[in-house]
Amino acid sequence: MAEHQKTAAEAGYLLCHCCRLLSRPLPGSVRPRCPRCGAVLHRRKPNSLARTWALTLTAYILYIPANLLPVMTVTMSGRGEPDTILSGVKELIVGGMWPLALLVFFASIVVPVLKLLVMTFLLLSVQFGSSWRPWERTVLYRLTESIGRWSMIDIFVITILVAVVELxxxxxxxxxxxxxxxxxxxxxxxxxxxxxxxxxxxxRMASKDGEVSSHPGPEAGYWMQQ
Known part of the structure; x- marks a missing residue:
């Protein structure tokens, strides 16, 4: 078992959330500010768990009408039928456009669901003070944060079609x-x-076990850098 390694926060350093500068606030500062950009410094993001839970639950609620209500209505020669995300994917498959159907299905259904599930898993693991594979969970978070924006491809397609198809x-x-x-x-x-x-x-892992990791690895480097 590896010994507990002192973190930057424990050493008195704070990371700016705006410009990412690591600095040591002046002793006795009530609201320390970043010496480079002037942003207020925090040891950790204030109320991170509460805000993330609220936003994640809101996304779960919005996901229900997002799949039940029509996302687009195509009217040709005076006749049209509204399409939901799933019915739109079905129409693409029937029309033989498998690559586009898979792209829309993955970006508009798989990615949002996986992102919600991952965020729920991360929140629960932190809430219960889990020490299970912290480095892997950190990588999972980084991947989730970076790919989430690509779920907007469905909205981009609708926007382009509405703007272009004006006949x-x-x-x-x-x-x-x-x-x-x-x-x-x-x-x-x-x-x-x-x-x-x-x-x-x-x-949470350190406060529970008093240790950083059960084996030396890249997570220890991440721990010291934060």
């Missing part, structure tokens, strides 16, 4: 309420990932 009486495309709800899911989950502080993973 008057021949064909029109209108965005539905489902597109608004889905856009809300993507935006809220992005804010949830931003509000979550991955350093809490290491804090």
């Amino acid at each position: 008057g009486a021949l064909a029109t495309i209108e965005a539905g309420a489902g597109a608004v709800a889905f856009g809300g899911v993507v935006v809220v989950t992005m804010f949830a990932a931003m509000s979550f502080d991955p350093r809490l993973i290491w804090d």
Whole structure:
């Protein structure tokens, strides 16, 4: 078992959330500020768990109408039928556009669901002070934070179609309420990932076990850098 390694925060250093500068606040400072950008410094993001839980639960709620309500209505020759995300994927498959169907299915259904599940898992692991594989959980968080924005591909497609396909009486495309709800899911989950502080993973592990890791590895370097 590795001995507990002193963190930067324990040594009196704070990381700026804006410019990422690591600095030591002046002794006795009530609200220390970053010497480079002037932002208020915090040892950890304030109320990180509470805010992330609120945003994640909001995304779960929005995800229901995002899949039940139509995201787009295509009207051709006066006739049209609203499409949800799943029905749109089905239409693409029927039309033989398998690559586009897989892209929409992965970006609009798989990625948002996985991101919500990952955020829930990370929140629960920190909430219960889990010491299970902190480095892997940190990497999982970084991946989730970076790929979440690509879920907007469905909204991008609808926006482009609405702007381009303007053929008057021949064909029109209108965005539905489902597109608004889905856009809300993507935006809220992005804010949830931003509000979550991955350093809490290491804090809870250290406070529970008094150790950083059961084996030397890249997680120890991450621990010392934060």
